[in-house]
Structures are given as C-alpha cells and as structure tokens.
Amino acid sequence: xxxxxxxxxxxxxxxxxxxxxxxxxxxxxxxxxxxxxxxxxxxxxxxxxxxxxxxxxxxxxxxxxxxxxxxxxxxxxxxxxxxxxxxxxxxxxxxxxxxxxxxxxxxxxxxxxxxxxxxxxxxxxxxxxxxxxxxxxxxxxxxxxxxxxxxxxxxxxxxxxxxxxxxxxxxxxxxxxxxxxxxxxxxxxxxxxxxxxxxxxxxxxxxxxxxxxxxxxxxxxxxxxxxxxxxxxxxxxxxxxxxxxxxxxxxxxxxxxxxxxxxxxxxxxxxxxxxxxxxxxxxxxxxxxxxxxxxxxxxxxxxxxxxxxxxxxxxxxxxxxxxxxxxxxxxxxxxxxxxxxxxxxxxxxxxxxxxxxxxxxxxxxxxxxxxxxxxxxxxxxxxxxxxxxxxxxxxxxxxxxxxxxxxxxxxxxxxxxxxxxxxxxxxxxxxxxxxxxxxxxxxxxxxxxxxxxxxxxxxxxxxxxxxxxxxxxxxxxxxxx
Amino acid sequence: xxxxxxxxxxxxxxxxxxxxxxxxxxxxxxxxxxxxxxxxxxxxxxxxxxxxxxxxxxxxxxxxxxxxxxxxxxxxxxxxxxxxxxxxxxxx
Numbered sequence: 001x002x003x004x005x006x007x008x009x010x011x012x013x014x015x016x017x018x019x020x021x022x023x024x025x026x027x028x029x030x031x032x033x034x035x036x037x038x039x040x041x042x043x044x045x046x047x048x049x050x051x052x053x054x055x056x057x058x059x060x061x062x063x064x065x066x067x068x069x070x071x072x073x074x075x076x077x078x079x080x081x082x083x084x085x086x087x088x089x090x091x092x093x094x095x096x097x098x099x100x101x102x103x104x105x106x107x108x109x110x111x112x113x114x115x116x117x118x119x120x121x122x123x124x125x126x127x128x129x130x131x132x133x134x135x136x137x138x139x140x141x142x143x144x145x146x147x148x149x150x151x152x153x154x155x156x157x158x159x160x161x162x163x164x165x166x167x168x169x170x171x172x173x174x175x176x177x178x179x180x181x182x183x184x185x186x187x188x189x190x191x192x193x194x195x196x197x198x199x200x201x202x203x204x205x206x207x208x209x210x211x212x213x214x215x216x217x218x219x220x221x222x223x224x225x226x227x228x229x230x231x232x233x234x235x236x237x238x239x240x241x242x243x244x245x246x247x248x249x250x251x252x253x254x255x256x257x258x259x260x261x262x263x264x265x266x267x268x269x270x271x272x273x274x275x276x277x278x279x280x281x282x283x284x285x286x287x288x289x290x291x292x293x294x295x296x297x298x299x300x301x302x303x304x305x306x307x308x309x310x311x312x313x314x315x316x317x318x319x320x321x322x323x324x325x326x327x328x329x330x331x332x333x334x335x336x337x338x339x340x341x342x343x344x345x346x347x348x349x350x351x352x353x354x355x356x357x358x359x360x361x362x363x364x365x366x367x368x369x370x371x372x373x374x375x376x377x378x379x380x381x382x383x384x385x386x387x388x389x390x391x392x393x394x395x396x397x398x399x400x401x402x403x404x405x406x407x408x409x410x411x412x413x414x415x416x417x418x419x420x421x422x423x424x425x426x427x428x429x430x431x432x433x434x435x436x437x438x439x440x441x442x443x444x445x446x447x448x449x450x451x452x453x454x455x456x457x458x459x460x461x462x463x464x465x466x467x468x469x470x471x472x473x474x475x476x477x478x479x480x481x
Numbered sequence: 482x483x484x485x486x487x488x489x490x491x492x493x494x495x496x497x498x499x500x501x502x503x504x505x506x507x508x509x510x511x512x513x514x515x516x517x518x519x520x521x522x523x524x525x526x527x528x529x530x531x532x533x534x535x536x537x538x539x540x541x542x543x544x545x546x547x548x549x550x551x552x553x554x555x556x557x558x559x560x561x562x563x564x565x566x567x568x569x570x571x572x573x
Contacts, residue, residue: 013500017537243494243507243525252496365500369537374495376527465504 008209016366019065023221032080060101064212069099087218094214097198097346100189104210107187108170111150115143118164126159175205177427178305195304199297199452200343200461213343216357223335224257232258233323235340236265237395237457240473241361241464247380252373265387267323268394272403275316283417288441292400294318296348297452309439319394324354339364341460360462393478396471397425397456400449420446427452487522491544495528498541506541512556520567
C-alpha cells in the first residue's frame with residue numbers, strides 16, 4: 001500500500017497553496033488569520049481533540065510557512081498578519097531550519113515498553129522477575145509498568161509467554177540519526193540544535209505534524225513581485241517529481257514567475273570533474289580516504305559530531321555551489337533559488353553568497369497549483385543546454401560515485417588511482433558509528449559517497465513522489481545517451 | 482454499457498491533483514487484483530477540470546465510467562468503488 005499519502009502531507013501542501021495564492025493576489029493580509037478557520041469549520045469533524053486545537057496547530061504551521069519557528073513566539077495573541085508583515089521585510093533568511101510545535105506534539109508515549117491487553121495476568125509472571133528495577137506490578141486483570149521506574153531495557157518483552165509486551169517507537173526519535181530530538185520534562189519533543197543536522201527526517205516521520213520547516217517562500221514571491229530576475233536552479237532529483245518533461249517544467253517555471261531554469265546538474269558536472277581531480281591529489285599525498293561533500297546534512301554531521309572525519313571531506317563545492325556561481329557570473333543582479341527535495345540545503349545556502357533562497361519540490365508544486373499551471377498541457381521550452389547524463393544521476397544513490405568514475409576513466413595519460421567506493425546511505429545511527437570507524441582507518445574503502453536520505457536525494461523529506469519511483473526516473477534519464 | 486466493455490477509470494494527473502495525492506494513484510494498476518485489472522481501462526488525464534474556480538478541496542479526482550466522480554481519491558477508495566460498480570454492472 002502506498003506510504004506517502006497521509007493527512008499531514010496534505011495539510012502542509014494545502015496551506016502552502018492558500019498562502020501562495022493569497023500573497024500573489026495581494027489578499028493574504030486579510031485572509032491569513034482566517035485560514036485555520038476556513039480549513040477547520042466548527043461544524044465539521046476535528047482531526048485532533050477539537051477544532052480549536054486543529055486551528056492552533058494550523059497557526060503554527062502557517063508561522064513556519066512565513067519563515068518563523070515556534071521559538072519566535074513571545075505573544076500568543078499576535079495575529080499572523082503581523083508575522084506576515086515582518087516576513088516581507090526580512091532581509092536574511094532564517095538561520096535555523098526546523099522547529100517543533102509543542103501544542104501539536106502528542107508527547108507520544110512515556111517510555112517505549114507497553115503491556116498490551118493480550119496480557120493474561122498469568123501466575124508465572126516472568127516479567128516481574130526479569131525487570132531489573134521492579135517496575136512491573138500485576139493487577140487482577142493485567143500487569144502494568146511503572147514508567148517512572150522503567151529504564152527501557154526491554155527484558156520484559158523477551159520473557160512474556162503471550163508476547164503481550166511491545167516496544168512502541170517514538171517516530172521522530174527513531175528517525176533522527178543524531179539523537180537531537182528529545183523529550184523535555186513535560187514529555188514534549190524539542191530539538192537540540194547543537195546536534196541537529198537539519199536533515200528533516202523528523203519532519204517526515206512525525207505522525208502529528210509537529211515538526212515544521214521554516215520556509216522562504218515569502219522572500220521568493222517578494223523577489224518576483226519586485227521584478228527581479230529570479231533563476232530557478234533545479235536539483236537533479238527533479239526528474240520524475242512532476243508528471244512532465246524538463247522542457248515542460250522549464251515553461252511552467254517561466255509561467256510561475258521565474259526568469260530562467262538552470263539545471264543544477266550543470267553544476268554537478270563541475271563537481272564530478274573537480275572531485276575526481278581532488279581524489280587523485282589526495283591519494284597521491286597519502287590520504288587513506290576521501291568523502292563526498294554535496295550532502296549538507298552529512299557535512300553538518302561531520303562539523304558537529306564527527307570531527308575526526310573533517311580532514312577527509314572533499315573541498316570541492318557541491319553542485320548547488322557551482323550552479324550558484326554560474327548563475328551569478330552570467331547575471332550578478334539575479335536572485336538564485338535552489339529547488340530540491342532537501343531542507344538541509346537551507347543550511348548550506350546560509351554560508352553560500354551565490355545562493356539566495358532554497359525552495360522545496362513541495363513548495364514548487366504548491367506554487368504551480370496556486371497559479372493553476374498544468375505542466376502536462378504545456379508545449380515546453382527547448383532547454384538552452386542539456387546537462388551531462390551522468391551529472392543528472394546525482395539525485396539517486398551512487399550517482400556521485402558513477403559520475404566520478406566516469407570522469408576518471410576519461411583522464412589524461414596517468415593511471416588513475418583505484419577507487420574503492422562505498423555508499424553510506426541513509427545516514428542513521430548505525431552509519432554514524434561506521435563513519436567514525438572509516439575516519440579512523442578501520443574499515444576498507446577509499447571513497448565514501450554519503451547521502452543522508454534513503455535512496456539518495458530522491459528520498460528527501462520534501463520530495464513529491466516516493467524514493468523508489470523518483471530514483472527510477474533519475475536513473476533512466478542518467479543512462480540515456 | 483454492454484457486458485463486454487471495460488470500466489473506464491480516469492485519473493486526473495493535473496499538477497494540483499498530483500501534489501495532493503494523485504502521484505500515488507498513478508500506480509493504481511499495481512494494487513488491483515488480476516481479475517479486476519482485466520475489466521478496467523485505466524487512463525491518466527492531464528486535467529479533468531474539477532479544480533476549476535479554485536476548488537481544490539476535493540483533489541485528487543478520479544472519474545469512473547465517465548460519470549461517477551470520486552473526491553479525495555485514494556487507492557483503497559477507488560478500488561472499492563470499482564468493485565461496487567462492476568457488481569452493479571454484472572447484476573444488470
């Protein structure tokens with residue numbers, strides 16, 4: 001059964017469409033505070049405990065769309081139109097990418113182990129014997145775990161003859177590769193930004209839509225309204241995200257307000273070429289390892305948590321980095337917007353003066369919907385330049401390694417060093433430990449392609465189709481001559 | 482509507498419907514049992530027009546037999562409706 005389709009996503013996209021429409025029409029100031037009411041009328045069933053809670057959560061999600069985090073709230077009575085006014089004046093995009101709305105967080109569960117009603121309050125009660133903290137008591141109907149004593153060791157699960165004790169996951173914590181999202185004293189989740197790598201897995205995983213991303217859509221619309229030349233730099237992962245060809249996308253983007261479409265795959269060609277050269281140089285000087293650096297969540301992970309890996313990470317700019325450079329060289333006055341499935345790219349863009357804003361595929365889809373642009377019906381614009389197929393493959397796992405191998409095989413007279421490439425994908429807790437071991441030289445391999453999202457960029461938190469379908473589309477185009 | 486004809490299933494793949502869920506509906510054929518699959522004709526359309534006048538609340542849209550419109554379509558709901566309509570057809 002399809003796994004992507006759920007209410008959390010739908011609400012996210014519907015909100016984006018309403019905001020974009022309102023901002024383009026110039027009516028958003030009057031409408032924005034009413035959006036939660038329009039979307040959750042008092043005579044319709046509520047999704048959460050009541051319609052008022054639904055509206056409260058929608059309000060926080062709207063704050064996220066306006067680029068604010070829940071942490072920015074100092075006055076609960078402040079209307080959204082005031083946030084909107086501030087967003088329009090904002091000169092720098094926000095520094096942090098993610099935020100948790102405590103009111104939406106269900107606080108899921110107190111501890112991982114739960115005794116279900118399959119328990120028969122049996123006479124043997126091995127659970128009580130196995131528990132090192134004496135946290136289990138057996139009542140007349142069933143056994144109970146005292147969560148204040150429970151240390152989550154899981155021993156009780158293994159001894160129950162009825163398999164009545166289960167481990168319940170906390171979805172956001174399971175998804176997080178660095179343990180950055182944790183419970184506070186009240187049981188609600190919060191993000192520790194010292195260890196958060198902005199990968200956005202928690203955003204995708206939370207069944208209560210409690211994690212929000214800070215959007216830059218208001219800035220992008222403002223740039224378009226000001227008549228600036230706004231260039232859409234589309235990630236290689238865009239193939240297959242929309243039911244349209246690249247040519248139709250190019251035309252759709254033009255209609256949506258962008259002056260030009262630049263395939264980030266063009267930047268990827270430079271990344272592949274220069275990374276291959278760099279690999280050669282590093283091996284010559286005796287390094288035992290080099291890793292890719294185009295995944296910003298991985299780069300953050302190294303910076304914050306795996307310092308021993310820092311010296312092995314490639315210095316070659318990412319495809320987005322080169323693309324931004326190309327666009328600004330052609331027109332220093334243009335506004336560059338990277339469009340991809342990624343939220344971590346917002347972090348990378350913070351320190352890259354050539355990339356002004358980052359949008360996601362979801363936001364782009366909402367922009368098309370708001371402007372009623374139907375890509376499938378368009379003629380399509382001829383692309384000024386077709387990117388190298390190998391470069392287009394960057395969006396799916398192993399795409400980077402394949403491109404580098406391709407670059408190296410076409411090399412000059414010298415024999416290229418032997419590449420023993422390993423793919424580290426996705427970035428999860430186990431792989432974080434493996435990376436440390438690689439850095440210390442304890443594992444084989446001299447080139448690591450590290451992609452935080454399962455399946456590569458196509459598995460990013462803001463992709464529109466699932467990773468398998470997206471990956472198949474990317475690989476198909478990458479193998480066409 | 483003769484007995485030999487297949488039930489037409491039109492899936493709207495317009496951009497609005499696509500981002501509100503039709504991306505999953507594209508794979509409808511994969512989720513139907515072979516006997517059902519033989520009796521339907523699944524077609525993707527670039528826009529069925531139901532989102533006109535900015536009404537996207539009902540997206541994604543699927544139209545069966547060129548007359549029955551399913552709003553907020555999901556694979557499960559469409560499959561159930563297909564089964565129900567084929568039963569009706571057989572009862573004639």
